[in-house]
Amino acid sequence: MARGREGEVRTLVLGKYELGRMLGQGSFAKVYYARDLRDGQSVAIKIMLTPWFKRGFVPPVPSSPATPRKWDDDNAAALIDGSEDSSGNISPRTCNAFQLISSMSSGFDLSGLFESEQKAATVFTSRAPAATVFHKLESVGKALRYNTTRGKGWRIRMEAKADGANGRLAVTAEVFEVAADVTVVEFAHDGGDALDFNKFCAEDVRPGLADIVWAWQGDVPALPGAVV
Template identity: 35%
Template sequence: MENKGVVLLQRYELGRLLGQGTFAKVYHGRSLKTGDSVAIKVTDKEKVLKVGMVDQIKREISVMGLVRHPNIVQLYEVMASKTKIYFVMEYAKGGELFNKVAKGKLKEDVARKYFQQLISAVELCHSKGVYHRDLKPENILLDENGNLKVSDFGLSALAESKRQDGLLHTACGTPAYVAPEVINRKGYDGSKADIWSCGVILYVMLAGFLPFHDSNLMEMYKKIGKGEFKCPNWFPTEVRRLLSKILDPNPNTRISIAKIKENYWFKKGLVSTTERESKDLALMDVNSAFSPSGNSSAAEPKQELAKPNILNAFDIISLSAGFDLSGLFDENAHKKEARFTSKQPASVIISKLEEVARLLRFKVKKKSGGLLKLEGSKEGGNDVLSIDIEIFEVTPSFHLVEVKKCSGDTLDYQKILRQDLQPALDDIVLAWQGDLRQQE
């Protein structure tokens, strides 16, 4: 199967080997339908089961489905055979950023562009409640146009992984790039830890070597803990100041992404990026992927859509019923969208939404991937209010629902959301993002 020219599940032709690790190999592939190049990560199912990495595979699939951005490697679909699991992903022709910086420091303008793209990608992840936790040049790819692509979400965490203190507690990452609070094992803010890693990457790109380095690992940890580093004399003054704020060993005073984006040096030549539109991904039921018989139905998404519950399902790590998931949501979410969690089955959620829509005299259009579109009209005018409601499966008994205004007046939308939708959905809602009733 893993020879050149072999056709995978009648959809992709496997090409040359691009790289390999302990549990997976990555091949260049070609879509037989479009002729486009893709990267296909082939994971050995038996090895994954043997070492207990099922949750990590689930998490990686979940996260890559949630975070869609021009500077994040896109996951197209996941398929499986009896012995293998296949991730079909965007192909980054330029290879790893590591290979570029290994040859020496980058020009200031190039490093700044990469850093701008990195911050944009990480900001999107954090807005979705996703923390990468292993940002380093080896996990950053470049496309044929020299644009950065964040990859490898195998160690990422979702916000529901936080304990009741609101912090993450699993120490992970690569020593030279990891934040001091992660090393201390006292709990850490995933967003602050990612920002630290971004600072180390910026330093490496401009210097050609690491800010914290010692042959003795404990000595290196001490330097990281104290934030002891020196900038080469060719670093511009603005960069030195910025790095001192990013590589601040105190996470409480460390600069935020919002403040980084306001920095004068950062803003030079900035090209804005936008989140990729969500599309129906052929993501299979991961549990069935690990069954002895395998499941290649993800290669035939139309069969998936025939199921009664049509969901854009991401099978996220199993959750304890006692977890407080309010941290899953961005407290500063844009006013055009809101999210809530529910322990009801998807069919019940959909039925309730349809019932509420009828009461509000909204038209309901069902789409694939657990998406409902509610459309109404503003009396006496042509301003049509349109609301998208998307359902994500976290576990079979736990769902995340995102409510988002697509068109129409924002004030009308907010009024309907607070005065009509929220009260009407009370019996199926576990928790809303924040408390909308306090925002009136």
């Protein structure tokens, strides 16, 4: 909490945004005027009021075959904001916290945070550290008997050992750090049949990740009090 002019109490969101007056209210959220403490820019922030879950979410099947994103290590660095320190450790790609907050205006749909050609990708959030999430993804891929390899940055490629309807399924998982306690993971279709990819995201990978997932795309995570 912070105290503004004339003793008005202000609330800080993620330590970066100062909430002001309420601009509007819907069934599940309130929209507040806010100020970015870093540059003073005025923004609008939506805060969820109650837990609300869309159960049974299944990633949509494209109406036409999608062209998988090519796994290309030579060009991967251009897609990643992560950086390598002097000891060789790589930091996860970061997402702007306000992008995450704003994206929740449509049922926690995070698709707007990522490249347009990856709309079929499935996204989930975690409260675990990015490094923990990364190693969990790697272990789950191996448990599913996929050939698992690390790419540049915090990316993992999982490839099926047997051919499917349209070749071998390949999935790329990339870890993004939003804040110290908020991590976002995106699964992208990298090869094989689109139906196999959707099954992988909706059924195969979820049980193994259950202990680290905060919410899947299409769900709104529950927090004590308000959800941001």
